[in-house]
Amino acid sequence: MKLQEAYFSESNAIGGWTMIGYKAPAASSAADSISTSGSNFDYSQQGSYTNGTITTASATALWQAKNKVVLNDCAVNDANVWQIKGTISNALVTFSASTSSICTPLTPTFSKIGQ
Template sequence: MKLQQAYVSEAVAIGTWSVIGYKGPGDNTNATGATGGASSKTNNFSYKDTTGYANNTAALDATGKVGFTAHNEAKLNDCTQGDHWTITVKSGSAAGEATFIPSTLNQDCLQLTPNWNQIGK
């Protein structure tokens, strides 16, 4: 999030993982082109950057754009396999400022990452 915020403060736009200098945990697959879609994978999780960027950026607006998704590869306790963790990036209250909104999409998965919803706050 610090890399993304630094990019937002300069470009007033959201950047792809590659343009902000981020590499996810584990084995990385960097998307080719400037539309996003980079990913990484460990034994238990896979992580994705969003697609739909143009020239490595997306407009920063009040609607927001999911900039990070985490997917558990197998059922973990009561948390079913799937995309359960996201971070949405929206425009902040001032120009060049972003708001990061973490979300655990399944409450059974929140116990695995109890501090997830506090990221960026």
């Protein structure tokens, strides 16, 4: 979230992964990381960007990870994702993170991202 916060402070917009220089796990470079696949997870940039940025956002999904393998009780299905959303309001950007309740025990502090 530090990359997004720094980008927002200079541009008043949320930047796509390439714009902010974020490299997703399993990506060889930031340019390759909009959608990547690792051993256990698929990672993807979420949201609809214009020229690499989002200037208005209301709980817009920005980042997502989806498990490719069964992880304890966390089955492989479309409902089991780790996701970060961004909101722009009153010239401020805030972030919230969530995952399905069945997968929360795997990453109990994930929901603290952005707080």
